[in-house]
Amino acid sequence: MCSLGVFPAPVTAAQTLFERNNELLSALHPGEHSQACDLPSPQFTRDTLKGHSRPESSSRSVFLDQRDTLWMRSAGAWRDAGLYGLLDEITNSAEEVPRFLAVGSACVLALLRWASSFHGSLFPHLTLSSDEMVAEFSQMLDWSDSALRSFAWHPHTDKFAVALLDDSIKIYKSNSSPTPTLKHRCQRSVCALQWKPLCGSALAVACQSCLLIWHVDPASLSTRPSSGCAQVLSHPGHSPITSIAWSPTGSLLVSASPVDTSMMVWDVAAESAVPLQRVGGGGVTYLSWSPDGSRLLAATPSALFRVWETRMWTCERWPCLKGSCQSACWSPDGGCLLLSMQGERVIYALTFSDLTGGPKAASVVADLSETTFPGPDGDLTVGGEVCSLSWDPRGERLAVLLKGDSQADNHPSVIAVFKTRSSPVFELLPCGFVMGEAGAEPRFMQFHPHFQHGALLTVCWSDGRISHVPFYFSSAGLLGGDSPQQALASNTTNPSSNKLYTEQIS
């Protein structure tokens, strides 16, 4: 088991640039300023992005108060806030309605509140408002305060999408082509983004009220695709959506909401959904599809998560000891799942294999409790709860975003990077800490899905900057796996000799 104590001490003074020769180099080293990758690294500040200061329904307070008739007010309350609003309105205007109606609605309201408080005591997350819920369950650390709301690399090309505080989404490509900005009426409080695999254009966006599928034509030069390019997928009772996951074959999309006990399996083109309901847990907060497509992790707000197998869609229940599952990532072959729990400072591993029929218990693979490193300008404490986990596509580097303590000034959030080794036994080895510029804390990170020379970690910082940290290494495992493909390639290279068989005439 690896702990933070064996890590090399973090360099606090400058930004980490890249890894070379098994060493994380920072901007302090002379002659290393030339960054090797030509990927765009934009910066967004809170001031330039004007977010929606208040939700639409409360814009009423700016206008003068005017008394409508009871009918109008009731209809408005029903439209704005549903049954609760209607009952509230009737109870509040007791002098205008018959007495029995006012008393009756007051009783029903009290009963409903009692029932929902009972429900809420079972599942405390249900008492949160929609925005608070998104902030709570988003993979972005400190979601509500951040200029960046979400980030996603395209799985096949050098292209990424960023969701911003003002509910717009920008798409950046490696070459200096125009950056399209996506805006839609329904696109509010974006919690997650994911590009469709095996597709050049489709981007799924998890919003507060619905699921949007943007079709952004890669060949188009337009910077503002119309909202007609977006498909709106919604299901009653299934909002806010906090997590989405495309199947690796790109045929299905799964969406989850913490208030809905069923997760939706969407056939996006047909716009139809199959709900998969399991009552325990009170909702689904986080989804992660294994890269080989055979399993899907679904975390709930309670101390419980499920692992679905995607052939017949049955699930295994995994009750946890303490908190809910906060983040997870799959190994590239889909055989190993790393998990982090809320309130625990360790990383768990589950190893799946088709022969043994699945694991019986999770094992602890890393200890991330607070460790203090002495530095030139005071001690630096590192460690804490894991906010998110990310494993590079070759399975060689694991990045862990550790939540800091916002009260203490020498305990920031940091990214710890591990080297991983799967044979002969699964093992985590220390690599180093990825540091930002002075004062900037990491908020979110994701590995580039197909970086040629090793791994590339993209980090969103608290100052609104997006930076890329390459890890240069030669992969040991990949060379061995290449040989059958090369053998096949040598077969296909000569088109004249690829007729192995005579044509069957029957």
Added chain:
Amino acid sequence: FDVMATKPCTKFLSIYFQVVIWRAVASIAWSVLLLPVTTAVFVLLSRFSLFHPIQWISDCTSLLTASSTIFSLVVLCGVVLITGFFNLEFYTLVPSIPCSRMALLGTVLHPRQCVHSLVYCTMGMLVMWCASVTIGGRYSTLGTPCRQSESGEVVTCLNEYHLFLLLAGAFMGYSHSFLGVVQNMYYVSFQPIQQYKYPRFKGCLPMVVKCSVIQALYSARNFAALYFFFGYVPKTWISSTLNLQIDSSLQPLDSLTGLLDFSLLYHLSISGAFLYLTWYLTVLLFRIYVTEAYSFPVQSTFTEDAEQCLPKVLAEKNTLVMKFLALQDLALLSQHSLSRRLEVFNLSQPGGHPHNWNAISGECLCLLSELTQRLVAHQDAVASNGRVKSQSASMVSGTEDIAETPRLSVPLRTPGSVFKSSVGGANRVLTAPFTPDVDSPFSSPAIRRLVGQQDPHSPWSGTVQSPHIMRRGPKLWSASTGSSRFSVIPLHGLETSVNSCSCHTLNCSAQVKSFLAKRVLIMYLFNKLPEASSQALFADSQAHIWALQGLSHLVAASFSEDQFGVVQTTLPNILSCLVVLLEAVDRHFKLPHASSKPVRTLCSMGDSTYKTLRFALRAALKTAIYKITTTFGEHLNAVNISTEHRKRLQQFLEFKE
């Protein structure tokens, strides 16, 4: 020799019975087993009283064991059996999409549909009779003793409450049968994911209950309105036929005060919900059972079982459901089962021929190229239609254009081929409006029978084939794909000839057109429904989607799993077939109405998946090409395909699509 020929046939029949009939029987058995449960719930709800809960429970338990309830259950079992039989007889995997309101009307008035409606009316009455007996009280019998006001003697009077419920049952039966046609209730669609039967049933149950309640409320409202206006007709007829008096002391039900009876409306709604639930559950169970994945063996060690193997069943033309199940199985095995993929890539022993792969890929490619031809023919039809209208001389060149394309040599199955088939046989006149794909191997036997029995002498048959009417619409259909082949169209006694280029004919046709265009009702009935032709073209596309998935995953898996290189020989074929199909699909989506999204229907038992199949097919096609290009990458440059196809594939390699 005969014996040899029939033997595989019986083998195939046996597997058909094993799969489809057995599944239908199992679904009916489960529906029958569920009956006591739904009946118990119905009894509890019908006798509900808020203030006497203990009496309510004891009443219900005694009622559930009473002989009348047992008898009702037996009757209900009969109803469920008949419903299950109708499900098996009418179900279809390719929906019939009427292209105009006239065609829809024709379907509704078709004799087969009339029989269906009649049976459902009767079953509705039977269920409602059971319901009224179970509710008891004032609903229980048709005749009640009453005292005549003037003489004071006791006679048998008509119990209008009982009659009301019976007629409501008949009404709901008819509306179920009617909506079954309009909403394609018998269309069975396959789910995008596989689930075991019990979780799937559990997941669908709330939706079915909700649908039946909503449908019952709608029907109750409609029936109450109908009874308010026309209720006296059946009432007087029944009372005069059965010699029953009408009790004048009671409030008649076809009045406003009679109908505004809360208890009556409540009982009407819950009996209606019970009625719909019985039927919907049967339909749901049937759908779940039929669409369950079936695993066919890829190859068999015994030659007798060869008919049951995947390649043979895939090539099956007559029973559509087996073909669909085989394609589904192919898509599943290509994604999930390594061992079965290896069997597909295996060579025959002895001989060393890749028979399995050749048969499977050949069948998939055949399906896809058939779709391509269908789309191209439709586009040609639409394009040439525009030219015919503009100038009579260009019509000749238009048809020449078509004749030049070699694709026309295959039988057309587009909506454009309406007139061809109308020349072929008089009894196929009305074929086209129902479904353009009747002659394709994909239409279910039920549909084919439905169309085959069409009365050619129905009053509309002459008019439907008139190109003047057809041409007035948004020009989605061609009136003139093979226009030079048909000559005489009877239309209101007028005999016009289209292939002559005389100005007189054109004038005439213009006059007739403008005359008919003024009649609003005719316009309404004959105007083509937008998107309908597009939906009809892609009606069976679930098969193509599976073929695409199966092919692309098998080809991608062959990159590392195909030891003998059997896939390499067919790779150029597969790639060019996919690219040609993509071009055809792209062109199709440029047509008007083709890319407009259908309106979403909320909460109906009818499945509207077929409305979005064309989008699903486009997405599946692109994903399939991407799957192959991302797997093979630069090796694709070594594959022997034409330059323009390579250009298109390059777009995919660069993720520019």
